[in-house]
Amino acid sequence: EDKVVQSPLSLVVHEGDTVTLNCSYEVTNFRSLLWYKQEKKAPTFLFMLTSSGIEKKSGRLSSILDKKELFSILNITATQTGDSAIYLCAVDGGGSYQLTFGKGTKLSVIP
Amino acid sequence: NAGVMQNPRHLVRRRGQEARLRCSPMKGHSHVYWYRQLPEEGLKFMVYLQKENIIDESGMPKERFSAEFPKEGPSILRIQQVVRGDSAAYFCASSPPGQGNIQYFGAGTRLSVL
Numbered sequence: 222e223d224k225v226v227q228s229p230l231s232l233v234v235h236e237g238d239t240v241t242l243n244c245s246y247e248v249t250n251f252r253s254l255l256w257y258k259q260e261k262k263a264p265t266f267l268f269m270l271t272s273s274g275i276e277k278k279s280g281r282l283s284s285i286l287d288k289k290e291l292f293s294i295l296n297i298t299a300t301q302t303g304d305s306a307i308y309l310c311a312v313d314g315g316g317s318y319q320l321t322f323g324k325g326t327k328l329s330v331i332p
Numbered sequence: 333n334a335g336v337m338q339n340p341r342h343l344v345r346r347r348g349q350e351a352r353l354r355c356s357p358m359k360g361h362s363h364v365y366w367y368r369q370l371p372e373e374g375l376k377f378m379v380y381l382q383k384e385n386i387i388d389e390s391g392m393p394k395e396r397f398s399a400e401f402p403k404e405g406p407s408i409l410r411i412q413q414v415v416r417g418d419s420a421a422y423f424c425a426s427s428p429p430g431q432g433n434i435q436y437f438g439a440g441t442r443l444s445v446l
Contacts, residue, residue: 253433
């Protein structure tokens with residue numbers, strides 16, 4: 222059975238701090254890893270990482286994929302209160318595109 | 333371009349009643365996925381549908397749950413004879429043809445069973 226583990230489960234930082242969120246996985250036929258941001262509504266797509274795209278960056282957010290060690294990290298620099306959310310990691314383990322999600326990391330950014 | 337639309341946002345049912353959850357995918361998307369999120373748990377895959385076809389229902393409970401995505405209209409997730417354990421947030425996602433691994437999510441339907 223495919224498995225995704227995120228750590229830490231929750232994190233509290235001050236505005237301006239840099240945070241690193243972790244995601245490790247075990248899947249049968251890895252196809253891609255995705256990061257989502259979930260506030261009190263729809264999970265919003267952030268990044269997709271594959272064998273041919275192991276590093277992504279968008280503004281203050283960046284992510285890398287280590288296919289050898291089976292993990293990914295999501296970095297957020299110069300955090301803002303608007304970054305407060307649950308960050309979800311999901312893996313597409315091949316087959317019918319069903320995503321296997323971790324439990325998420327709840328990030329709280331305080332002023 | 334509207335996002336994935338789910339309704340209702342909140343649904344309250346008594347034990348034994350039926351729950352119908354609706355999902356309209358993004359324009360141009362022909363693939364729909366349903367996920368369930370229990371408290372303190374991650375999103376769990378339930379079913380993957382294309383128009384008029386169930387592609388993968390390996391995550392669906394064998395009884396009381398069914399899903400459809402008709403040629404016209406939204407996708408429907410139907411739960412018959414609901415029990416308290418069905419209380420959860422149900423999320424729908426959609427993707428365009430050929431890009432199944434980037435899924436765009438709706439805001440979810442929160443089902444409460446009394």
